[in-house]
Amino acid sequence: MKTKNYLIPFSTFLLLAFSLLFVGCEDEVNDNNYLSSSFVSFSYDQTVAMPEGETEVVDVPVFASTPSSVDRTMDVYIDASSTLDPANYSAPSTVTIPAGSTQGNMQVVVTNSPNIGFGGATIVLGMTAQAGVDQPTTFSGSAEAGTLSVTTNLMTITAKTLCEDNQVVMEFTLDPWPEELYWWLLDETGTVVASIGTYALYANPYAGLASGTVVVEEICIPSGTYTLEIYDDYGDGGGPITVTSGGVTLFSTDGAFGSFTSVTFTL
Incomplete structure:
Protein backbone atom coordinates (compact mmCIF):
# COMPACT_ATOMS: atom_id res chain seq x y z
CA MET A 1 0.00 0.00 0.00
CA LYS A 2 1.33 3.36 -0.95
CA THR A 3 0.84 6.46 1.15
CA LYS A 4 1.23 10.10 0.31
CA ASN A 5 2.67 12.66 2.65
CA TYR A 6 1.09 16.10 2.38
CA LEU A 7 3.55 18.80 3.34
CA ILE A 8 2.17 22.24 4.18
CA PRO A 9 4.62 25.09 4.00
CA PHE A 10 5.14 26.73 7.41
CA SER A 11 4.07 30.13 6.09
CA THR A 12 0.77 28.67 4.92
CA PHE A 13 0.23 27.07 8.35
CA LEU A 14 0.78 30.38 10.10
CA LEU A 15 -1.66 32.12 7.77
CA LEU A 16 -4.32 29.48 8.43
CA ALA A 17 -3.78 29.64 12.20
CA PHE A 18 -4.07 33.41 12.30
CA SER A 19 -7.19 33.26 10.13
CA LEU A 20 -8.86 30.86 12.54
CA LEU A 21 -7.82 32.97 15.50
CA PHE A 22 -9.20 36.10 13.87
CA VAL A 23 -12.56 34.50 13.10
CA GLY A 24 -12.83 33.08 16.63
CA CYS A 25 -12.07 36.43 18.23
CA GLU A 26 -14.49 38.26 15.96
CA ASP A 27 -17.33 35.89 16.90
CA GLU A 28 -16.50 36.29 20.59
CA VAL A 29 -16.54 40.08 20.37
CA ASN A 30 -19.91 40.04 18.61
CA ASP A 31 -21.36 37.74 21.28
CA ASN A 32 -20.03 39.89 24.10
CA ASN A 33 -21.41 43.04 22.51
CA TYR A 34 -24.80 41.41 22.12
CA LEU A 35 -24.79 40.12 25.67
CA SER A 36 -23.79 43.48 27.09
CA SER A 37 -26.66 45.30 25.34
CA LEU A 162 -66.03 44.23 40.45
CA CYS A 163 -69.30 42.47 41.30
CA GLU A 164 -69.59 42.02 45.05
CA ASP A 165 -73.03 40.39 44.80
CA ASN A 166 -74.24 37.97 42.09
CA GLN A 167 -73.11 38.44 38.51
CA VAL A 168 -75.77 37.47 35.97
CA VAL A 169 -74.86 37.22 32.28
CA MET A 170 -77.56 37.30 29.59
CA GLU A 171 -76.70 36.53 25.96
CA PHE A 172 -79.17 37.48 23.23
CA THR A 173 -78.53 36.27 19.67
CA LEU A 174 -80.49 38.66 17.48
CA ASP A 175 -82.77 37.66 14.62
CA PRO A 176 -83.35 39.87 11.53
CA TRP A 177 -85.81 42.04 13.50
CA PRO A 178 -83.97 43.03 16.71
CA GLU A 179 -86.16 46.13 17.13
CA GLU A 180 -89.01 43.82 18.22
CA LEU A 181 -87.17 42.43 21.26
CA TYR A 182 -87.66 43.82 24.75
CA TRP A 183 -86.79 42.48 28.21
CA TRP A 184 -86.72 43.49 31.85
CA LEU A 185 -85.73 41.89 35.14
CA LEU A 186 -88.02 42.20 38.17
CA ASP A 187 -87.31 41.54 41.84
CA GLU A 188 -89.74 39.86 44.27
CA THR A 189 -91.72 43.09 44.71
CA GLY A 190 -92.18 43.56 40.95
CA THR A 191 -89.68 46.42 40.80
CA VAL A 192 -87.62 46.63 37.61
CA VAL A 193 -83.94 46.19 38.56
CA ALA A 194 -82.56 45.98 34.99
CA SER A 195 -83.88 46.34 31.46
CA ILE A 196 -82.89 46.78 27.83
CA GLY A 197 -83.82 50.46 28.08
CA THR A 198 -86.85 52.54 27.13
CA TYR A 199 -89.63 50.56 25.47
CA ALA A 200 -90.80 51.70 22.02
CA LEU A 201 -93.08 49.54 19.84
CA TYR A 202 -91.04 48.13 16.92
CA ALA A 203 -88.22 50.51 17.83
CA ASN A 204 -86.61 48.95 20.89
CA PRO A 205 -82.95 49.61 21.82
CA TYR A 206 -81.41 46.75 19.78
CA ALA A 207 -82.80 48.30 16.58
CA GLY A 208 -80.20 48.59 13.84
CA LEU A 209 -77.97 45.75 15.04
CA ALA A 210 -77.16 43.06 12.49
CA SER A 211 -78.89 39.70 12.48
CA GLY A 212 -76.75 37.13 14.30
CA THR A 213 -75.17 39.71 16.61
CA VAL A 214 -74.69 38.35 20.14
CA VAL A 215 -75.51 41.03 22.71
CA VAL A 216 -74.07 40.30 26.17
CA GLU A 217 -75.79 42.01 29.10
CA GLU A 218 -74.10 41.75 32.50
CA ILE A 219 -75.73 42.80 35.76
CA CYS A 220 -74.73 42.57 39.42
CA ILE A 221 -77.61 41.97 41.85
CA PRO A 222 -78.02 40.92 45.52
CA SER A 223 -79.18 37.46 46.50
CA GLY A 224 -82.92 36.98 46.08
CA THR A 225 -85.61 35.78 43.68
CA TYR A 226 -85.96 37.44 40.28
CA THR A 227 -88.14 37.12 37.19
CA LEU A 228 -86.84 37.80 33.69
CA GLU A 229 -89.58 38.71 31.19
CA ILE A 230 -88.87 38.74 27.45
CA TYR A 231 -91.24 40.17 24.82
CA ASP A 232 -91.39 40.20 21.03
CA ASP A 233 -93.58 42.92 19.50
CA TYR A 234 -94.52 40.94 16.37
CA GLY A 235 -95.13 37.73 18.30
CA ASP A 236 -92.85 35.44 16.31
CA GLY A 237 -90.07 35.07 18.88
CA GLY A 238 -86.43 35.87 18.25
CA GLY A 239 -82.97 34.34 18.39
CA PRO A 240 -81.46 32.06 21.05
CA ILE A 241 -81.15 33.42 24.60
CA THR A 242 -79.16 32.10 27.56
CA VAL A 243 -78.91 33.36 31.14
CA THR A 244 -76.12 32.20 33.46
CA SER A 245 -74.69 33.04 36.86
CA GLY A 246 -71.50 31.61 38.32
CA GLY A 247 -71.28 29.09 35.50
CA VAL A 248 -74.82 27.79 36.15
CA THR A 249 -77.42 28.07 33.37
CA LEU A 250 -80.57 29.72 34.75
CA PHE A 251 -82.50 29.89 31.48
CA SER A 252 -82.12 28.91 27.84
CA THR A 253 -84.35 29.15 24.78
CA ASP A 254 -83.90 28.65 21.05
CA GLY A 255 -86.00 31.77 20.48
CA ALA A 256 -89.29 30.08 19.58
CA PHE A 257 -91.26 31.79 22.35
CA GLY A 258 -93.87 33.68 20.35
CA SER A 259 -94.73 37.02 21.92
CA PHE A 260 -93.60 36.31 25.48
CA THR A 261 -91.53 34.07 27.75
CA SER A 262 -90.29 34.35 31.32
CA VAL A 263 -88.20 32.58 33.92
CA THR A 264 -88.00 32.94 37.70
CA PHE A 265 -84.77 32.08 39.50
CA THR A 266 -83.24 32.45 42.95
CA LEU A 267 -79.66 33.51 43.61
Whole structure:
Protein backbone atom coordinates (compact mmCIF):
# COMPACT_ATOMS: atom_id res chain seq x y z
CA MET A 1 0.00 0.00 0.00
CA LYS A 2 1.33 3.36 -0.95
CA THR A 3 0.84 6.46 1.15
CA LYS A 4 1.23 10.10 0.31
CA ASN A 5 2.67 12.66 2.65
CA TYR A 6 1.09 16.10 2.38
CA LEU A 7 3.55 18.80 3.34
CA ILE A 8 2.17 22.24 4.18
CA PRO A 9 4.62 25.09 4.00
CA PHE A 10 5.14 26.73 7.41
CA SER A 11 4.07 30.13 6.09
CA THR A 12 0.77 28.67 4.92
CA PHE A 13 0.23 27.07 8.35
CA LEU A 14 0.78 30.38 10.10
CA LEU A 15 -1.66 32.12 7.77
CA LEU A 16 -4.32 29.48 8.43
CA ALA A 17 -3.78 29.64 12.20
CA PHE A 18 -4.07 33.41 12.30
CA SER A 19 -7.19 33.26 10.13
CA LEU A 20 -8.86 30.86 12.54
CA LEU A 21 -7.82 32.97 15.50
CA PHE A 22 -9.20 36.10 13.87
CA VAL A 23 -12.56 34.50 13.10
CA GLY A 24 -12.83 33.08 16.63
CA CYS A 25 -12.07 36.43 18.23
CA GLU A 26 -14.49 38.26 15.96
CA ASP A 27 -17.33 35.89 16.90
CA GLU A 28 -16.50 36.29 20.59
CA VAL A 29 -16.54 40.08 20.37
CA ASN A 30 -19.91 40.04 18.61
CA ASP A 31 -21.36 37.74 21.28
CA ASN A 32 -20.03 39.89 24.10
CA ASN A 33 -21.41 43.04 22.51
CA TYR A 34 -24.80 41.41 22.12
CA LEU A 35 -24.79 40.12 25.67
CA SER A 36 -23.79 43.48 27.09
CA SER A 37 -26.66 45.30 25.34
CA SER A 38 -29.06 46.77 27.86
CA PHE A 39 -32.52 45.29 27.52
CA VAL A 40 -35.59 46.88 29.09
CA SER A 41 -38.80 45.01 29.85
CA PHE A 42 -42.14 45.26 31.61
CA SER A 43 -42.47 42.69 34.36
CA TYR A 44 -45.92 41.07 34.23
CA ASP A 45 -49.50 41.61 33.10
CA GLN A 46 -51.99 42.83 35.71
CA THR A 47 -55.74 42.73 36.35
CA VAL A 48 -57.64 45.37 38.31
CA ALA A 49 -61.29 44.99 39.37
CA MET A 50 -63.17 47.85 40.99
CA PRO A 51 -66.75 48.86 41.81
CA GLU A 52 -68.44 51.24 39.41
CA GLY A 53 -67.33 54.84 39.93
CA GLU A 54 -64.10 54.01 41.76
CA THR A 55 -60.50 54.69 40.70
CA GLU A 56 -57.41 52.49 41.04
CA VAL A 57 -53.74 53.39 40.61
CA VAL A 58 -51.79 50.54 38.98
CA ASP A 59 -48.04 50.45 39.68
CA VAL A 60 -46.16 49.23 36.62
CA PRO A 61 -42.50 48.29 37.26
CA VAL A 62 -39.98 48.34 34.41
CA PHE A 63 -36.70 46.42 34.58
CA ALA A 64 -33.35 46.71 32.79
CA SER A 65 -30.85 43.89 32.35
CA THR A 66 -27.92 46.10 33.44
CA PRO A 67 -27.50 49.34 35.44
CA SER A 68 -26.31 52.54 33.82
CA SER A 69 -24.37 55.56 35.05
CA VAL A 70 -27.09 57.88 33.72
CA ASP A 71 -30.87 58.03 33.93
CA ARG A 72 -32.57 56.12 31.13
CA THR A 73 -35.92 57.39 29.88
CA MET A 74 -38.08 55.35 27.52
CA ASP A 75 -41.12 56.63 25.65
CA VAL A 76 -44.33 54.76 26.52
CA TYR A 77 -47.15 54.28 24.01
CA ILE A 78 -50.62 52.74 24.00
CA ASP A 79 -50.70 49.81 21.60
CA ALA A 80 -53.47 49.68 18.99
CA SER A 81 -54.68 46.35 20.40
CA SER A 82 -56.01 48.10 23.54
CA THR A 83 -59.79 47.81 24.03
CA LEU A 84 -60.47 50.07 27.03
CA ASP A 85 -62.01 53.46 26.30
CA PRO A 86 -59.31 56.17 26.76
CA ALA A 87 -61.86 58.04 28.90
CA ASN A 88 -61.34 55.34 31.55
CA TYR A 89 -57.60 55.75 32.09
CA SER A 90 -54.52 57.94 31.96
CA ALA A 91 -50.96 56.72 31.43
CA PRO A 92 -47.61 58.55 31.39
CA SER A 93 -45.80 59.08 28.11
CA THR A 94 -42.39 58.12 29.54
CA VAL A 95 -40.81 55.92 32.20
CA THR A 96 -37.36 56.49 33.74
CA ILE A 97 -34.91 54.00 35.21
CA PRO A 98 -32.64 56.03 37.53
CA ALA A 99 -28.86 55.98 37.20
CA GLY A 100 -27.29 53.02 38.99
CA SER A 101 -30.58 51.11 39.11
CA THR A 102 -32.14 48.32 37.09
CA GLN A 103 -35.74 49.24 37.97
CA GLY A 104 -38.06 52.12 37.21
CA ASN A 105 -41.74 52.61 37.93
CA MET A 106 -44.74 54.22 36.29
CA GLN A 107 -48.37 54.55 37.36
CA VAL A 108 -51.50 54.05 35.27
CA VAL A 109 -54.72 55.52 36.69
CA VAL A 110 -57.88 53.56 35.84
CA THR A 111 -61.39 54.87 36.56
CA ASN A 112 -64.53 52.75 36.36
CA SER A 113 -66.63 55.59 34.98
CA PRO A 114 -68.17 55.17 32.51
CA ASN A 115 -68.82 51.59 33.61
CA ILE A 116 -66.21 49.24 32.15
CA GLY A 117 -68.37 46.13 32.51
CA PHE A 118 -67.78 42.76 34.11
CA GLY A 119 -66.19 41.29 31.00
CA GLY A 120 -63.35 43.78 31.21
CA ALA A 121 -61.25 45.65 28.67
CA THR A 122 -57.51 46.10 28.18
CA ILE A 123 -54.79 48.73 28.17
CA VAL A 124 -51.77 47.43 26.24
CA LEU A 125 -48.54 49.35 26.90
CA GLY A 126 -45.36 49.38 24.85
CA MET A 127 -41.98 51.15 25.03
CA THR A 128 -39.69 52.71 22.47
CA ALA A 129 -35.96 52.79 23.07
CA GLN A 130 -33.73 55.62 24.17
CA ALA A 131 -31.58 55.94 21.05
CA GLY A 132 -28.42 53.86 21.21
CA VAL A 133 -28.91 52.74 24.80
CA ASP A 134 -31.77 50.32 25.35
CA GLN A 135 -33.87 47.81 23.48
CA PRO A 136 -37.48 47.54 24.79
CA THR A 137 -37.65 43.78 24.58
CA THR A 138 -37.86 40.58 26.53
CA PHE A 139 -35.00 38.15 26.13
CA SER A 140 -34.03 34.65 27.18
CA GLY A 141 -31.08 32.31 26.70
CA SER A 142 -27.60 33.51 25.76
CA ALA A 143 -25.65 34.34 22.66
CA GLU A 144 -22.74 32.18 23.85
CA ALA A 145 -24.96 29.10 23.92
CA GLY A 146 -26.67 30.06 20.68
CA THR A 147 -30.05 30.22 22.44
CA LEU A 148 -30.58 33.98 22.70
CA SER A 149 -34.18 34.89 21.88
CA VAL A 150 -35.31 38.52 21.76
CA THR A 151 -38.93 39.57 21.29
CA THR A 152 -40.94 42.79 21.44
CA ASN A 153 -42.31 43.39 24.93
CA LEU A 154 -45.85 44.60 25.65
CA MET A 155 -47.65 44.77 28.98
CA THR A 156 -51.42 44.33 29.41
CA ILE A 157 -53.62 45.76 32.15
CA THR A 158 -57.09 44.20 32.20
CA ALA A 159 -59.66 46.42 33.92
CA LYS A 160 -63.16 45.31 34.85
CA THR A 161 -66.08 46.05 37.13
CA LEU A 162 -66.03 44.23 40.45
CA CYS A 163 -69.30 42.47 41.30
CA GLU A 164 -69.59 42.02 45.05
CA ASP A 165 -73.03 40.39 44.80
CA ASN A 166 -74.24 37.97 42.09
CA GLN A 167 -73.11 38.44 38.51
CA VAL A 168 -75.77 37.47 35.97
CA VAL A 169 -74.86 37.22 32.28
CA MET A 170 -77.56 37.30 29.59
CA GLU A 171 -76.70 36.53 25.96
CA PHE A 172 -79.17 37.48 23.23
CA THR A 173 -78.53 36.27 19.67
CA LEU A 174 -80.49 38.66 17.48
CA ASP A 175 -82.77 37.66 14.62
CA PRO A 176 -83.35 39.87 11.53
CA TRP A 177 -85.81 42.04 13.50
CA PRO A 178 -83.97 43.03 16.71
CA GLU A 179 -86.16 46.13 17.13
CA GLU A 180 -89.01 43.82 18.22
CA LEU A 181 -87.17 42.43 21.26
CA TYR A 182 -87.66 43.82 24.75
CA TRP A 183 -86.79 42.48 28.21
CA TRP A 184 -86.72 43.49 31.85
CA LEU A 185 -85.73 41.89 35.14
CA LEU A 186 -88.02 42.20 38.17
CA ASP A 187 -87.31 41.54 41.84
CA GLU A 188 -89.74 39.86 44.27
CA THR A 189 -91.72 43.09 44.71
CA GLY A 190 -92.18 43.56 40.95
CA THR A 191 -89.68 46.42 40.80
CA VAL A 192 -87.62 46.63 37.61
CA VAL A 193 -83.94 46.19 38.56
CA ALA A 194 -82.56 45.98 34.99
CA SER A 195 -83.88 46.34 31.46
CA ILE A 196 -82.89 46.78 27.83
CA GLY A 197 -83.82 50.46 28.08
CA THR A 198 -86.85 52.54 27.13
CA TYR A 199 -89.63 50.56 25.47
CA ALA A 200 -90.80 51.70 22.02
CA LEU A 201 -93.08 49.54 19.84
CA TYR A 202 -91.04 48.13 16.92
CA ALA A 203 -88.22 50.51 17.83
CA ASN A 204 -86.61 48.95 20.89
CA PRO A 205 -82.95 49.61 21.82
CA TYR A 206 -81.41 46.75 19.78
CA ALA A 207 -82.80 48.30 16.58
CA GLY A 208 -80.20 48.59 13.84
CA LEU A 209 -77.97 45.75 15.04
CA ALA A 210 -77.16 43.06 12.49
CA SER A 211 -78.89 39.70 12.48
CA GLY A 212 -76.75 37.13 14.30
CA THR A 213 -75.17 39.71 16.61
CA VAL A 214 -74.69 38.35 20.14
CA VAL A 215 -75.51 41.03 22.71
CA VAL A 216 -74.07 40.30 26.17
CA GLU A 217 -75.79 42.01 29.10
CA GLU A 218 -74.10 41.75 32.50
CA ILE A 219 -75.73 42.80 35.76
CA CYS A 220 -74.73 42.57 39.42
CA ILE A 221 -77.61 41.97 41.85
CA PRO A 222 -78.02 40.92 45.52
CA SER A 223 -79.18 37.46 46.50
CA GLY A 224 -82.92 36.98 46.08
CA THR A 225 -85.61 35.78 43.68
CA TYR A 226 -85.96 37.44 40.28
CA THR A 227 -88.14 37.12 37.19
CA LEU A 228 -86.84 37.80 33.69
CA GLU A 229 -89.58 38.71 31.19
CA ILE A 230 -88.87 38.74 27.45
CA TYR A 231 -91.24 40.17 24.82
CA ASP A 232 -91.39 40.20 21.03
CA ASP A 233 -93.58 42.92 19.50
CA TYR A 234 -94.52 40.94 16.37
CA GLY A 235 -95.13 37.73 18.30
CA ASP A 236 -92.85 35.44 16.31
CA GLY A 237 -90.07 35.07 18.88
CA GLY A 238 -86.43 35.87 18.25
CA GLY A 239 -82.97 34.34 18.39
CA PRO A 240 -81.46 32.06 21.05
CA ILE A 241 -81.15 33.42 24.60
CA THR A 242 -79.16 32.10 27.56
CA VAL A 243 -78.91 33.36 31.14
CA THR A 244 -76.12 32.20 33.46
CA SER A 245 -74.69 33.04 36.86
CA GLY A 246 -71.50 31.61 38.32
CA GLY A 247 -71.28 29.09 35.50
CA VAL A 248 -74.82 27.79 36.15
CA THR A 249 -77.42 28.07 33.37
CA LEU A 250 -80.57 29.72 34.75
CA PHE A 251 -82.50 29.89 31.48
CA SER A 252 -82.12 28.91 27.84
CA THR A 253 -84.35 29.15 24.78
CA ASP A 254 -83.90 28.65 21.05
CA GLY A 255 -86.00 31.77 20.48
CA ALA A 256 -89.29 30.08 19.58
CA PHE A 257 -91.26 31.79 22.35
CA GLY A 258 -93.87 33.68 20.35
CA SER A 259 -94.73 37.02 21.92
CA PHE A 260 -93.60 36.31 25.48
CA THR A 261 -91.53 34.07 27.75
CA SER A 262 -90.29 34.35 31.32
CA VAL A 263 -88.20 32.58 33.92
CA THR A 264 -88.00 32.94 37.70
CA PHE A 265 -84.77 32.08 39.50
CA THR A 266 -83.24 32.45 42.95
CA LEU A 267 -79.66 33.51 43.61
